[in-house]
Amino acid sequence: MTDLLKTSLNRRTVLQAATVGAVGVSPALRALVHAQGSDAPEKKEVKIGFIPLTDCASVVMASVLGFDKKYGVTIIPTKEASWAGVRDKLVNGELDFAHVLYGLVYGVHLGTAGPKKDMAVLMSLNNNGQAITLSKALADKGAVDGPSLAKLMAKEKREYTFAGTFPTGTHAMWMHYWLAAAGINPLSGAKLITVPPPQMVANMRVGNMDGFCVGEPWNHRAIMDGIGITANTTQDIWKDHPEKVLGTSAEFVKKNPNTTRAVMMAVLEASQWIDASLSNKMKMAETVAGKAYVNTSVDAINQRILGRYQNGLGKTWDDPNHMKFFNDGAVNFPYLSDGMWFLTQHKRWGLLKDHPDYLGVAKQINQIDLYKSVASAMKINVPKDAMRTSKLMDGVVWDGKDPAKYADSFKVKA
Numbered sequence: 001m002t003d004l005l006k007t008s009l010n011r012r013t014v015l016q017a018a019t020v021g022a023v024g025v026s027p028a029l030r031a032l033v034h035a036q037g038s039d040a041p042e043k044k045e046v047k048i049g050f051i052p053l054t055d056c057a058s059v060v061m062a063s064v065l066g067f068d069k070k071y072g073v074t075i076i077p078t079k080e081a082s083w084a085g086v087r088d089k090l091v092n093g094e095l096d097f098a099h100v101l102y103g104l105v106y107g108v109h110l111g112t113a114g115p116k117k118d119m120a121v122l123m124s125l126n127n128n129g130q131a132i133t134l135s136k137a138l139a140d141k142g143a144v145d146g147p148s149l150a151k152l153m154a155k156e157k158r159e160y161t162f163a164g165t166f167p168t169g170t171h172a173m174w175m176h177y178w179l180a181a182a183g184i185n186p187l188s189g190a191k192l193i194t195v196p197p198p199q200m201v202a203n204m205r206v207g208n209m210d211g212f213c214v215g216e217p218w219n220h221r222a223i224m225d226g227i228g229i230t231a232n233t234t235q236d237i238w239k240d241h242p243e244k245v246l247g248t249s250a251e252f253v254k255k256n257p258n259t260t261r262a263v264m265m266a267v268l269e270a271s272q273w274i275d276a277s278l279s280n281k282m283k284m285a286e287t288v289a290g291k292a293y294v295n296t297s298v299d300a301i302n303q304r305i306l307g308r309y310q311n312g313l314g315k316t317w318d319d320p321n322h323m324k325f326f327n328d329g330a331v332n333f334p335y336l337s338d339g340m341w342f343l344t345q346h347k348r349w350g351l352l353k354d355h356p357d358y359l360g361v362a363k364q365i366n367q368i369d370l371y372k373s374v375a376s377a378m379k380i381n382v383p384k385d386a387m388r389t390s391k392l393m394d395g396v397v398w399d400g401k402d403p404a405k406y407a408d409s410f411k412v413k414a
Contacts, residue, residue, distance in 0.1 A: 181237075
C-alpha cells in the first residue's frame with residue numbers, strides 16, 4: 001500500500017467507522033465530516049464498467065438502490081461489449097473501476113493480457129455461478145460431462161472448438177482445467193477461442209463452438225433456447241471459487257483513496273443487500289434482466305441465483321453452492337491465494353514463460369489493508385489469514401504455500 005493511503009487510513013478509520021460507515025448516520029453529520037475535507041471523495045462521479053452477466057449485480061444495485069449516494073459518490077454503471085474493451089478502458093482511464101475477471105487484472109499487471117499497467121483488486125464480487133455448456137449436438141451423441149466428452153472426441157476425430165471469454169480470464173481457466181481433468185489437452189487436443197459473454201448463445205446456435213464456459217445467465221439461456229446442456233457448474237470445479245472482482249488501476253487508488261473507499265462501501269452494502277433475502281434476490285434479478293443491463297428475460301436469471309439448477313437433459317437439483325455475493329463477508333475478501341492461483345494456471349498453460357514472484361505479485365495487486373479498513377468501518381467479518389485452502393475437482397489441493405511446485409505438478413499442461 002502507498003504511504004499516502006496508509007496515512008489516509010490511519011487518520012480517518014476511527015472517524016469513518018463512527019460516521020460515514022455507520023448505518024443511519026445523519027446527513028448533517030456526514031456533510032460536516034466531508035466539509036472539513038477529511039473524507040470527501042476526490043471524484044464525486046465514477047464510471048464502473050460491467051459486462052452483461054448476473055454477477056454484475058452488486059455494482060448495478062449499488063447505483064439503483066442509492067447506496068453510492070450514502071457514501072458521497074455517484075456510480076455510473078457503464079455497459080461494455082467485451083472484456084477486451086473493459087481492459088482497454090481501465091488502462092486508458094475511460095473507466096474508473098470495473099466488474100472484471102480476476103485473471104484479466106493479473107494479466108494486465110504482468111503484461112500477459114495486452115497493455116501493461118499496475119493494477120488493483122479491491123474486493124471479490126462473487127463466488128461460484130458460472131458453468132461449462134456443451135452443445136445439444138454433442139449431448140445427443142452422449143457427451144454430457146468431461147469423461148463422456150473425452151470418449152466421443154477420441155472416437156470421432158475432428159477439430160473441437162471451445163470458447164472462453166478472455167485469454168487470461170476466469171472462464172478460460174475453468175475451461176482449461178475442466179478439459180485437462182478429463183484428459184483432454186486444451187492446447188493440443190482442442191481449439192480454444194474467445195467470445196464475449198452475451199454472444200455465446202448466438203455463436204453456439206450457428207455451430208461456431210462445441211462448448212463454452214461463461215457466467216450466468218448465458219448457460220441457463222442456452223438450455224432455455226434448446227441449444228446447449230450444462231455439463232458442469234464451476235462450483236463443481238472449485239467450491240466457492242473466486243470469480244469477478246472490483247478492479248481499477250493502482251494509479252487511481254493512489255490519486256483517489258477516499259473515492260475508492262466510498263465505492264467499495266457502496267458495493268459491499270449492495271452485496272449484503274442481495275444475499276440478505278429471497279425477495280432481494282428476486283428484485284435484483286428483475287433489475288439486472290433489464291435492457292440497460294443483461295437484457296434477457298427474468299426467468300433466465302432468477303432460478304440459478306437461488307440454486308435451482310437443471311442440466312437441459314431432465315435432471316434438476318438444488319445447489320447450496322450457487323452464486324454468492326456476500327455470504328457473511330466470506331465472498332468479498334481478496335485472498336492473496338486466489339490471485340496466486342490464476343498465476344499458477346497462466347504458467348501451466350504457457351501464458352507466463354517463467355515462474356513469477358507469485359506472492360509478491362498478489363501483494364502488489366490485492367489491496368488487503370484497504371479492504372480490511374473498509375470492512376472494519378462497516379463491521380464486516382474479515383478472515384484472519386490472507387491465504388485459504390481449497391480442493392478442486394481432480395482432488396488436487398491448493399493452499400498457496402508452494403505455487404511453483406503446484407503449477408509444475410500437473411500432467412496435462414503446455
